[in-house]
Amino acid sequence: MLWALVAAGAAVRAALAMPVDPMGQLESEFLPLRPYLPSRGEVGYLQAFENAGSDEAVRTHYAAQYALVPRIVAVRIGQEYVIVARDAASPGGDSRLDGYFLLRRAPSGHSLYRRLAP
Amino acid sequence: MIFAFAALLLPAVAAWWVLRALRLSVPGGSRVLTAAVAGALGVGAASLVTFAAVSAGVFPGRVFVGADAALWLGLWLGAWLSARAHASEAAAASRIERTRKWTAADWLVRAGCIAVLAAACAVPVIEYLRSPHGQWDAWAIWNQKARFLFRAGEDWTASMAIPWSQPGHPLLVPLSVARLWAYAGAELTAAPALLSGVFGALTVATVMGALDVSRTRAWVAGSVLVAPLTFSNLVAAQTADLPMAMFIVASLAMLRQDDTAAWQQAGRARSALLLAGALGGLSAWTKNEGALLLAASGCLVAWVVVRHGRWQDAGWWIGGVAPMAAFVGYFKLVLMPVVPEYVAGTTGAGLMGQMISSDRHAAVLALLWPMWLSWGGPLARGCLPVATAAALLLSLAPHGRSGRGTLAVVLVMMAGYYIVYLLTPLNLSWMVATSSERLVMQVWPALVMAALSVGHIGARDAAPTAFARGDT
Numbered sequence: 001m002l003w004a005l006v007a008a009g010a011a012v013r014a015a016l017a018m019p020v021d022p023m024g025q026l027e028s029e030f031l032p033l034r035p036y037l038p039s040r041g042e043v044g045y046l047q048a049f050e051n052a053g054s055d056e057a058v059r060t061h062y063a064a065q066y067a068l069v070p071r072i073v074a075v076r077i078g079q080e081y082v083i084v085a086r087d088a089a090s091p092g093g094d095s096r097l098d099g100y101f102l103l104r105r106a107p108s109g110h111s112l113y114r115r116l117a118p
Numbered sequence: 119m120i121f122a123f124a125a126l127l128l129p130a131v132a133a134w135w136v137l138r139a140l141r142l143s144v145p146g147g148s149r150v151l152t153a154a155v156a157g158a159l160g161v162g163a164a165s166l167v168t169f170a171a172v173s174a175g176v177f178p179g180r181v182f183v184g185a186d187a188a189l190w191l192g193l194w195l196g197a198w199l200s201a202r203a204h205a206s207e208a209a210a211a212s213r214i215e216r217t218r219k220w221t222a223a224d225w226l227v228r229a230g231c232i233a234v235l236a237a238a239c240a241v242p243v244i245e246y247l248r249s250p251h252g253q254w255d256a257w258a259i260w261n262q263k264a265r266f267l268f269r270a271g272e273d274w275t276a277s278m279a280i281p282w283s284q285p286g287h288p289l290l291v292p293l294s295v296a297r298l299w300a301y302a303g304a305e306l307t308a309a310p311a312l313l314s315g316v317f318g319a320l321t322v323a324t325v326m327g328a329l330d331v332s333r334t335r336a337w338v339a340g341s342v343l344v345a346p347l348t349f350s351n352l353v354a355a356q357t358a359d360l361p362m363a364m365f366i367v368a369s370l371a372m373l374r375q376d377d378t379a380a381w382q383q384a385g386r387a388r389s390a391l392l393l394a395g396a397l398g399g400l401s402a403w404t405k406n407e408g409a410l411l412l413a414a415s416g417c418l419v420a421w422v423v424v425r426h427g428r429w430q431d432a433g434w435w436i437g438g439v440a441p442m443a444a445f446v447g448y449f450k451l452v453l454m455p456v457v458p459e460y461v462a463g464t465t466g467a468g469l470m471g472q473m474i475s476s477d478r479h480a481a482v483l484a485l486l487w488p489m490w491l492s493w494g495g496p497l498a499r500g501c502l503p504v505a506t507a508a509a510l511l512l513s514l515a516p517h518g519r520s521g522r523g524t525l526a527v528v529l530v531m532m533a534g535y536y537i538v539y540l541l542t543p544l545n546l547s548w549m550v551a552t553s554s555e556r557l558v559m560q561v562w563p564a565l566v567m568a569a570l571s572v573g574h575i576g577a578r579d580a581a582p583t584a585f586a587r588g589d590t
Contacts, residue, residue, distance in 0.1 A: 001226070001227055001230040001231070001234075001338065001341055002230075003345070003497075004230065004231075004234045004341035004342055004344075004345035005230055005233060005234055005237075005341075005345075006497050007345040007346060007347075007494070007495075007496070007497045007498040007501075008233075008234040008237035008238055008341075008344065008345045008350075009237060009497075010347065010495070010496035010497040010498070011237065011238065011241050011345070011346070011347035011350050011351075011495060011496065011498075012237050012240050012241055012244070013496070014347050014495060014496050015240070015241040015244040015245055015347070015350070015351075015354075016244055018244075018245060018248055018249075019248070020248045020249070021248060021249035021250075021251065021253075023249070023251045023257050024250060024251060027251070040270070040273065040276070042279070062257070062258050062282065063257075065262070065280060066251075066257050066258070066261075066262050066265070069262060069265040069266055069269055069270075069277075070265070070266050070269045070270035070273065070274070070276055070277075072276060072279045072280065074279070
């Protein structure tokens with residue numbers, strides 16, 4: 001019992017030391033783009049031009065998906081709408097976005113691009 | 119939020135009265151255990167109704183909420199009226215009083231347990247304030263699926279296109295969360311946190327109720343169960359592993375061999391096996407690992423019925439599993455026919471090669487051994503080997519009979535997880551690092567129950583009476 005008391009106390013202490021999870025903040029950053037997207041279907045997502053596999057980049061992509069359900073936020077280009085996360089496009093113009101125009105930029109820096117009419 | 123709470127309460131209370139109306143009682147007749155089982159069955163049954171509503175295109179919305187509430191209220195009322203017929207008999211029996219007085223040590227253990235439980239309750243509250251959307255798997259998998267169900271209704275299957283959302287896992291948790299949101303009328307982050315907290319409470323109640331809360335060992339078990347940070351952290355996680363742990367321990371609690379004479383009674387065997395099957399089936403409706411529980415506990419059921427010469431009673435267990443198996447089968451074969459990524463792409467020859475590869479075994483053990491020793495969190499390291507050793511030693515003693523079956527199923531499940539690690543084509547280090555702690559957590563309550571399953575003195579005579587009278 002003594003062990004259980006000590007361990008439970010240590011658990012409370014460990015919980016108090018845990019950092020704040022950024023998901024709430026990350027999700028809210030994508031919400032301003034939602035009104036400009038179709039209600040269903042697939043939306044493109046521009047992979048970060050560097051460190052695409054980092055935890056931060058993956059978490060940002062997952063946050064976009066979490067925020068924009070029931071749309072599917074897929075890491076590819078070619079769809080009518082493409083989300084470009086803050087700092088995902090290479091500086092000075094990203095050739096992957098050729099044929100797209102900026103539709104909306106959220107205060108967080110995330111952007112929504114739409115394909116130019118063929 | 120009050121409506122979300124009502125959404126949980128309605129099916130749980132209905133399930134309580136249905137158990138009484140059908141004269142289905144848990145082994146030992148504990149009211150605490152009965153309440154836990156009713157709560158679990160209520161959540162599970164409500165998720166099945168929600169699934170039907172989603173498939174019929176009437177979810178979410180006021181029509182669904184009204185019809186769902188009417189269904190559970192009607193069931194509650196019908197079962198209550200039916201149960202009243204034999205209420206007087208049960209009330210007379212429940213007046214049996216206990217004569218044993220608690221010692222100072224008993225009081226001390228109970229007070230200590232309450233303090234440990236209070237601390238364990240504080241952890242999910244603290245974590246919720248820091249992570250209202252839950253841990254990574256919650257927002258990447260479970261709550262995200264709930265959003266698909268809540269926002270897209272019958273078009274939720276679009277979520278299959280998201281590879282990291284584990285589309286092959288069944289839907290009990292997402293459906294339950296989406297149902298709470300439907301009642302609340304909004305996507306409250308408190309709803310999945312509430313569901314997770316309820317499953318935590320049900321798990322504790324199951325272990326303590328199964329071990330008989332009038333006995334001090336049940337309070338020791340409650341303390342040991344919740345003391346590690348890993349447990350309270352999982353309550354805060356909002357994932358499906360805690361519901362899995364609940365269904366595993368509840369199903370195994372129904373199959374405990376605390377009194378062999380009681381198992382000779384048709385009523386006892388029918389109740390225990392039917393409830394064990396239903397709870398095991400709900401575990402398969404929660405996560406893929408539930409199939410492993412069904413395979414392992416199915417062997418235990420076979421052993422129990424053969425041992426007691428009542429092989430025909432196995433039909434009750436199968437009858438309990440069958441409804442959930444039908445839903446899981448429809449989900450797996452029709453809606454989401456995907457192979458889990460952790461076993462995808464492995465062929466017969468490759469499987470055999472990895473199974474007999476000493477290098478592979480060494481690699482898996484090298485990763486699991488440190489986790490095994492350190493599992494539990496701060497100041498709880500070593501609790502897993504200690505609990506396992508205690509359960510093993512107790513199972514060898516004559517009065518440890520009641521925990522043997524539970525321990526056997528736990529060990530088979532752990533062996534199953536080990537084999538998946540041997541065979542997985544995924545990066546082994548990543549796989550072990552991201553899953554092993556949670557998988558152990560799934561069987562931790564059952565292990566604690568097995569480690570403290572000391573047989574009653576004179577249980578052979580007392581248990582049938584206790585079972586019939588329906589109290590603790």
